[in-house]
Amino acid sequence: MRKEYISYINDLPICISLENIKDYPIHWHNSIEIIFVLEGSINVLIESGNYEVYKSELEIINCDEAHRIYSDVENKVLIFHLDPSFFEKYYDDMKNIYFYTNSSEEGAQQEEKYDILRKYLSILACEAIQKSENFDDQIESVLVKLLFHLINNFHYLSYDEKDLKENVIQFQRYHRIIKYIYNNYMNKITLQDISNLEYLSSYYLCHQIKDMSGTNFKELVNNVRVDESVKLLLDTDKTISDISLDVGFSHTRYYNKSFKDYYKCTPLQFRKKYYIPEENVDQFKKIQTYHLSESLPYISHYLDDYDRYNYTNKIIKLQTDLTFQSTNLQHKWTEKINLGQAKELIKAREQEYLRSIQEAIGFKNGIVQNLFGKEMKIYFNENVNFLNWNEVETLVEFLMDISLVPLIILNQIFEDRNSFIKLLESFIQYFADIYGIEVVKLWKFQASKDLSTDYINISRRIFEKYKLQNLIEDPFNVPPAINTIYDSSYMLPYIIHNFINNTSSMLTLKAFDTVEENSILNNELFFGSPGLHTLDGIKKASYYAYYLLSKLGNEVIDQGDGYIITRRDEDIQVLLYSYSDELNTLIKLEDISKGKGSKNITGRKISLSIKNLVHDYKVIKYEIGEKVGSAYDIWLRMGKPKRLGYDEWKILTKISAPNISLSYAKKTAVYNNIIKIEGYGSTLIVLQEVQKHQF
Numbered sequence: 001m002r003k004e005y006i007s008y009i010n011d012l013p014i015c016i017s018l019e020n021i022k023d024y025p026i027h028w029h030n031s032i033e034i035i036f037v038l039e040g041s042i043n044v045l046i047e048s049g050n051y052e053v054y055k056s057e058l059e060i061i062n063c064d065e066a067h068r069i070y071s072d073v074e075n076k077v078l079i080f081h082l083d084p085s086f087f088e089k090y091y092d093d094m095k096n097i098y099f100y101t102n103s104s105e106e107g108a109q110q111e112e113k114y115d116i117l118r119k120y121l122s123i124l125a126c127e128a129i130q131k132s133e134n135f136d137d138q139i140e141s142v143l144v145k146l147l148f149h150l151i152n153n154f155h156y157l158s159y160d161e162k163d164l165k166e167n168v169i170q171f172q173r174y175h176r177i178i179k180y181i182y183n184n185y186m187n188k189i190t191l192q193d194i195s196n197l198e199y200l201s202s203y204y205l206c207h208q209i210k211d212m213s214g215t216n217f218k219e220l221v222n223n224v225r226v227d228e229s230v231k232l233l234l235d236t237d238k239t240i241s242d243i244s245l246d247v248g249f250s251h252t253r254y255y256n257k258s259f260k261d262y263y264k265c266t267p268l269q270f271r272k273k274y275y276i277p278e279e280n281v282d283q284f285k286k287i288q289t290y291h292l293s294e295s296l297p298y299i300s301h302y303l304d305d306y307d308r309y310n311y312t313n314k315i316i317k318l319q320t321d322l323t324f325q326s327t328n329l330q331h332k333w334t335e336k337i338n339l340g341q342a343k344e345l346i347k348a349r350e351q352e353y354l355r356s357i358q359e360a361i362g363f364k365n366g367i368v369q370n371l372f373g374k375e376m377k378i379y380f381n382e383n384v385n386f387l388n389w390n391e392v393e394t395l396v397e398f399l400m401d402i403s404l405v406p407l408i409i410l411n412q413i414f415e416d417r418n419s420f421i422k423l424l425e426s427f428i429q430y431f432a433d434i435y436g437i438e439v440v441k442l443w444k445f446q447a448s449k450d451l452s453t454d455y456i457n458i459s460r461r462i463f464e465k466y467k468l469q470n471l472i473e474d475p476f477n478v479p480p481a482i483n484t485i486y487d488s489s490y491m492l493p494y495i496i497h498n499f500i501n502n503t504s505s506m507l508t509l510k511a512f513d514t515v516e517e518n519s520i521l522n523n524e525l526f527f528g529s530p531g532l533h534t535l536d537g538i539k540k541a542s543y544y545a546y547y548l549l550s551k552l553g554n555e556v557i558d559q560g561d562g563y564i565i566t567r568r569d570e571d572i573q574v575l576l577y578s579y580s581d582e583l584n585t586l587i588k589l590e591d592i593s594k595g596k597g598s599k600n601i602t603g604r605k606i607s608l609s610i611k612n613l614v615h616d617y618k619v620i621k622y623e624i625g626e627k628v629g630s631a632y633d634i635w636l637r638m639g640k641p642k643r644l645g646y647d648e649w650k651i652l653t654k655i656s657a658p659n660i661s662l663s664y665a666k667k668t669a670v671y672n673n674i675i676k677i678e679g680y681g682s683t684l685i686v687l688q689e690v691q692k693h694q695f
Helices: 112-130 135-153 156-160 168-184 191-198 202-213 217-235 240-246 252-263 267-274 278-284 292-303 342-346 348-360 390-401 417-435 453-465 491-500 541-549 589-594 631-637 646-655
Strands: 014-029 032-039 041-046 049-054 058-061 067-070 076-082 286-290 315-321 336-341 365-369 405-410 444-448 472-476 555-560 563-568 571-577 604-613 617-625 659-665 668-677 681-689
Touching: 014 112, 014 217, 014 278, 014 292, 032 041, 032 049, 032 112, 032 292, 041 058, 049 058, 058 112, 076 112, 076 292, 112 135, 112 292, 168 191, 168 202, 168 217, 191 202, 202 217, 217 240, 217 252, 217 267, 240 252, 240 267, 252 267, 286 292, 315 555, 336 342, 342 348, 342 365, 342 390, 348 541, 365 390, 365 444, 390 405, 390 417, 417 453, 444 453, 491 541, 491 571, 491 681, 541 617, 541 681, 571 604, 571 668, 604 681, 617 668, 631 646, 668 681
Parallel strands: 315 604, 336 365, 365 405, 405 444, 444 472
Antiparallel strands: 014 067, 014 076, 014 286, 032 058, 032 076, 041 049, 041 067, 555 563, 563 571, 571 681, 604 668, 617 659, 617 681
């Protein structure tokens, strides 16, 4: 039996395979088959036509077209089988439409329409391989686009006669004629029958058919009959005489003559040459099947601008020129950091965490919450007879020591206005005596979400009295947040992307983890707190996002999805990160493994080319992400221990850091560096000018 039945992918109307084909005997199937040669070449015998298809070329085989594929050279071929019943939902006449490619003329497939077709096929293969979120919906969407691209550019009438498409009436008429022949070839068909259907004279119609098909009406009908007879020759035991009658020939002699004109042999000779008993068909197939993912290196260049494509073998070409006009870069990530509750900031351990953060990153303002709360021991009852500023002074002195300007959140501590006024004025006077009023004027104050309009007005009058900065009246409203994504390496690209694109201030993030009322602890290290440090001081991926950002220059040379290139004096900084469209959204950690909310990022290989290096440079490369330096991912690989011994803590602290490497780049026209980012991560390349000393 030569008719094959295609098994499609799950419930999708497509089947894709990657093959090395030596010989695939004559067969046919109720599917549209598109062949995409990736390597080598193949021969495709379609009915009586034999076509040689070379690397990057395409061939289309229509439903129930008898064909053979063979080759005497090594090849890799993508085979797409498309279910016509799916297309019938979008195009009524699918059963009577045929598509053709030009496999005969050299260079014909360099036209744009072939590149578009290759791109659609590459996207389908990509989605079938990656199986990312909603890949089935994406495949169906692309199939619909592919269908109408085929109809508009590879319709058999458009292919046979370029000018025919411009004449809509003739186009539709010829299609009706071909449709009528294919549906009635087994019966007696005359030109007069069609003339009557089209309300045209036989003489006029005869010339029209000759002009459009290159053959006369009788030959056209007989060619269809001969093509259909091939299936009966190879798939049945019927006699030549019976087959002749079944396909509409009035006599075997006419059938033999037409067949020989078309195939250069008689039907009997054709049967003897190509007939294979059903039980032996598989033995004659000489095919090697590869894993579909092996096609990606061949089709990746068709996927360069396809944002759902993300594969380890994909090379992203990033080219920039140091002569580009630069723009100013505001380091907004250093503007302020959320220090959390004031009571945590007077602890020695937490102060050490913050000191190390400030030394590495250098924030300008530190947001302090509940500075005037009871935990700071300023007052001991509602009468506020005595105000004790010792704890607050310890905190402020520490902030001053690490060059961090306080940004104090004002809460409505007292219902009594006079107590509130006394508290605020006493604070200003006390610290003006210590540091001078000019220093206090540098401090900032912001209303909390619960500070009423009345108290905002009171605060404004007090600040005006002492000539302090205006109260920031936009209420500070950052509720405690618990999300395990805060611990993960996802935070690296998330923080970098949102800061360099000015889409978020990241105030939910804090200097260090704290245990909140809504915290759920099942271990001592990672429980979803949004700190840059864990409770015991291990630097998280989010810390290193700020760390890498802090090393950027003050001028932007180039910027795009997943990268920013900056300059400071003569030094160059290139910051790369794993990019996806969903980085504007803070997802949940469990959604990554499910492929929801953000596509799975398997890896990025980037070819960085920088033109016009005018100096010799020392090159420092910082690499951090899922595979290296992310404390959370290392902890996962350790088996998620609930507690760490001292030695384990020491080791984890040490290896939770970027991998740093050094190299050298000479003055050159084009500097190139290949960077690989695996999973969620980032790489910073710093080119520091080498100072030449004269002796």
